[in-house]
Amino acid sequence: MDDILVARNIQKSYGAVQALKSADLRVKRGEVHAVCGDNGAGKSTLIKIISGVEQHDGGELLLKETPTRFTDPQMALKAGIATIHQDLGLAPRMAIYQNIFMGAELEYRKLGIKMLDKNQMIAESKLYLAQINSDLSDMTTIVQNLSGGQRQAVAISRALRWNADIIIMDEPTAALGVRETEQVLQLIKKLKENGVTVILISHDMSDVVNIADHVTILQSGKTHISRSTAELTAQELSALIMQR
């Protein structure tokens, strides 16, 4: 089967608030799958369940056909699901390579003492960035000196470093200008070319119809529509999201 991730009838409450009543999501291997919906529809909650930040109360989650429940984000990461949150989770004062290897630094031993393998981390960082056609060449550049699109490339490289085969991106273009948005869309295209499955949460209808293969629309905690984006315009997509 080519479904890499399936969520069925997912339910999640926060106290009296039922954030998800019945969410379904079926993601095919290698596709760019957008998740859309109005504010409060349950997009972030669904993504939190898939990425191990929260756990569902009901329904089931299948990863590569295996029933799965992630108890923490590390567990999802090990299973191949990396999530890039809107704040990107980068350390702005640290270098590109340090961010890419954050929490998984490469080491070597010299006279029995563990040392950080800076040269190897720099070399591998270059390879990850080259995979997504990034223009960054000096891996010691401090992240706070990068543009929004370049930062997104660093965050994606970190996900690749974890061998993620599913990358979830929460509003990756929300804070970006036109040129940077275009860069990020190119990064997503490149990931797809490399066989990575991308789940994209976005409020930008034109980004969704341009880049996604499929869209799932949530409404008040339920899956309202799941369809291909072929021949779908941004206006039609907005209308489907607003439809009651």
Ligand SMILES: Nc1ncnc2c1ncn2[C@@H]1O[C@H](COP(=O)(O)OP(=O)(O)OP(=O)(O)O)[C@@H](O)[C@H]1O
């Ligand atoms: N930790 C929480 N505690 C209580 N209620 C929550 C919590 N997280 C989300 N909710 C509620 O659950 C519902 C779904 O929220 P969620 O953040 O998943 O929506 P969303 O689709 O991501 O919205 P947005 O587009 O505004 O980001 C909302 O009514 C929200 O107020």
Ligand SMILES: [Mg+2]
């Ligand atoms: Mg949200």
